[in-house]
Amino acid sequence: MATTINVSVNGKKYQDEVEGRLLLVHYLRDKLRLTGTHVGCDTSSCGACTILVDGKAVKSCTMLAAQADGATIKTIEGMAEKGKLHPLQEGFKEKHGLQCGFCTPGMIMTAANLLEDNPHPSDEEIRHALEGNFCRCTGYHNIVEAIKYAADKSKGGDIEHADAKELEKPLFEVPS
Amino acid sequence: MRPFVFTQAQNQEQALAAAAANETAKYLGGGTNLIDLMKEDVERPSELIEVAGLGFQEIKSNQNGGYTLGAMLSNADTANHPDIRRHYPLLSMAMLSAATAQIRNMATNGGNLLQRTRCPYFYETSMPCNKREPGSGCGARNGMNALHAIFGWNEQCVAVNPSDMCVALAAIGAKVQVQRVNGTTRTIDFSDFHRLPGDQPEADNTLQPNELITAIELPKPAFSKHYYYLKIRERSSYAFALISVAAGLQIENGTIVRAGLAMGGVAHKPWKLTRAEEFLTGKLPQTKNFEQAAELAMREARPLEDNEYKVEMGKKAIVRALTQAYEKNA
Ligand SMILES: Cc1cc2nc3c(=O)[nH]c(=O)nc-3n(C[C@H](O)[C@H](O)[C@H](O)COP(=O)(O)OP(=O)(O)OC[C@H]3O[C@@H](n4cnc5c(N)ncnc54)[C@H](O)[C@@H]3O)c2cc1C
Ligand code: SF4
Ligand code: FES
Ligand code: FES
Numbered sequence: 001m002a003t004t005i006n007v008s009v010n011g012k013k014y015q016d017e018v019e020g021r022l023l024l025v026h027y028l029r030d031k032l033r034l035t036g037t038h039v040g041c042d043t044s045s046c047g048a049c050t051i052l053v054d055g056k057a058v059k060s061c062t063m064l065a066a067q068a069d070g071a072t073i074k075t076i077e078g079m080a081e082k083g084k085l086h087p088l089q090e091g092f093k094e095k096h097g098l099q100c101g102f103c104t105p106g107m108i109m110t111a112a113n114l115l116e117d118n119p120h121p122s123d124e125e126i127r128h129a130l131e132g133n134f135c136r137c138t139g140y141h142n143i144v145e146a147i148k149y150a151a152d153k154s155k156g157g158d159i160e161h162a163d164a165k166e167l168e169k170p171l172f173e174v175p176s
Numbered sequence: 177m178r179p180f181v182f183t184q185a186q187n188q189e190q191a192l193a194a195a196a197a198n199e200t201a202k203y204l205g206g207g208t209n210l211i212d213l214m215k216e217d218v219e220r221p222s223e224l225i226e227v228a229g230l231g232f233q234e235i236k237s238n239q240n241g242g243y244t245l246g247a248m249l250s251n252a253d254t255a256n257h258p259d260i261r262r263h264y265p266l267l268s269m270a271m272l273s274a275a276t277a278q279i280r281n282m283a284t285n286g287g288n289l290l291q292r293t294r295c296p297y298f299y300e301t302s303m304p305c306n307k308r309e310p311g312s313g314c315g316a317r318n319g320m321n322a323l324h325a326i327f328g329w330n331e332q333c334v335a336v337n338p339s340d341m342c343v344a345l346a347a348i349g350a351k352v353q354v355q356r357v358n359g360t361t362r363t364i365d366f367s368d369f370h371r372l373p374g375d376q377p378e379a380d381n382t383l384q385p386n387e388l389i390t391a392i393e394l395p396k397p398a399f400s401k402h403y404y405y406l407k408i409r410e411r412s413s414y415a416f417a418l419i420s421v422a423a424g425l426q427i428e429n430g431t432i433v434r435a436g437l438a439m440g441g442v443a444h445k446p447w448k449l450t451r452a453e454e455f456l457t458g459k460l461p462q463t464k465n466f467e468q469a470a471e472l473a474m475r476e477a478r479p480l481e482d483n484e485y486k487v488e489m490g491k492k493a494i495v496r497a498l499t500q501a502y503e504k505n506a
Contacts, residue, residue, distance in 0.1 A: 132276025
């Protein structure tokens with residue numbers, strides 16, 4: 001039996017019929033084609049699927065799409081604004097916070113929630129906040145650096161967005 | 177995952193009526209435990225009744241000096257609430273040691289009370305497990321049981337309750353408020369909320385069918401100064417406790433006037449250390465008293481094949497938690 005959901009994703013409103021058991025991550029990836037949110041473990045362990053639901057970081061592999069009815073969702077695709085990278089994205093780029101990149105969207109969304117609650121976290125607070133995000137490549141050191149970069153950058157007011165020509169066109173065409 | 181009907185209840189009456197109308201329906205809090213178990217085919221509800229949006233999201237102070245925590249409030253919002261941090265830091269500390277930021281954002285207080293055991297045999301549907309499938313046997317009793325109980329188990333089930341929050345609630349002495357289909361409510365003492373396996377290992381607690389948890393009641397704060405939640409695990413973050421100890425001390429003029437002490441990872445329910453609490457009352461906060469309390473607490477431990485380590489670890493953990501509790505703000 002289908003349920004109708006209304007959600008806002010990265011500022012766009014959607015109304016869809018979803019089956020009860022459809023996971024939110026599959027709704028985002030398969031239905032909305034927002035494939036920046038990854039599925040690593042599918043058991044709420046690895047954090048690759050982390051997104052913001054009403055501003056809070058959650059693991060979208062253990063949430064039903066139906067549970068998101070009425071919610072405002074942000075995924076990694078919604079972080080850059082007007083062709084400018086979000087300071088966290090810029091931090092990951094500048095500080096080499098990624099290697100294969102699989103964990104990165106989840107890391108960034110978790111870090112976004114952290115910086116919202118605690119704009120100037122200590123190294124230890126960053127590491128504690130990332131406890132539910134696994135990275136198999138970097139050893140975490142540069143991820144912590146990347147988040148500190150973003151925290152420094154946004155000190156004293158509105159977040160500034162860096163230039164990013166790369167963002168102006170998609171890397172590949174997504175079939176609709 | 178098997179298909180099911182998703183029901184969005186508009187209010188508590190609707191939720192209760194939907195539950196009463198379908199024996200195989202389940203309430204859905206944050207879903208962090210239930211959805212996981214449905215993916216594993218361990219839980220197979222035919223309907224989920226979402227209760228996270230029904231309200232019950234408040235933290236209120238009561239006339240008796242205690243507090244009421246809404247059952248549908250998230251673990252994160254509860255643990256980080258200024259009143260809870262200030263008056264019940266033991267509870268905050270225990271809750272923040274659990275799971276991860278994302279899971280605490282989703283998980284509700286009511287759901288946390290009902291989270292199911294992490295016994296690996298319970299999760300593996302090809303294995304016998306009396307909890308999952310009554311009468312099929314207990315895989316862990318003579319299998320791999322390093323993570324299992326040392327108190328209160330029987331041949332039917334040797335599993336432990338995995339919740340950190342519940343260990344702190346046991347030490348503090350909370351109550352659980354539930355709403356019934358017929359419109360009445362009841363309040364359950366925390367020590368009567370979870371149960372030992374007995375001859376019904378499938379039942380983790382004493383809730384009756386369809387009862388909806390609406391709140392957790394906390395008594396007047398007693399351990400806001402001297403408290404500690406010690407969680408011992410296989411890695412230092414993001415793991416369930418092998419053993420945990422929630423310790424609270426109320427000290428007046430250098431003497432302990434009240435102790436709250438409970439252990440996690442040792443029994444089918446949060447294990448309240450009543451005898452040790454009584455022993456400590458009226459004593460000085462000194463190592464030798466902490467050690468005696470620990471001896472008393474562990475006297476009746478009955479380890480299994482693979483978990484004898486928990487007895488010694490448990491004693492040391494009690495002494496350390498009490499010492500840290502005392503030294504905090506000493
Ligand atoms: C990877 C991972 C690691 C974790 N680590 C820890 C840890 O270290 N320590 C720890 O303590 N916990 C840990 N948890 C468990 C987590 O705390 C629980 O999953 C969570 O508290 C459950 O809350 P929920 O609201 O999501 O419950 P749900 O999954 O929604 O529900 C759980 C059960 O409660 C019932 N229910 C829910 N709300 C109500 C209500 N109001 N009235 C009646 N019944 C209700 C449901 O029907 C279901 O049976 C971990 C979880 C995961 C996934
Ligand atoms: S200990 Fe309990 S949960 Fe684990 S296999 Fe035995 S009956 Fe099942
Ligand atoms: S894919 Fe969701 S936590 Fe790993
Ligand atoms: S960069 Fe490869 S998993 Fe983190």
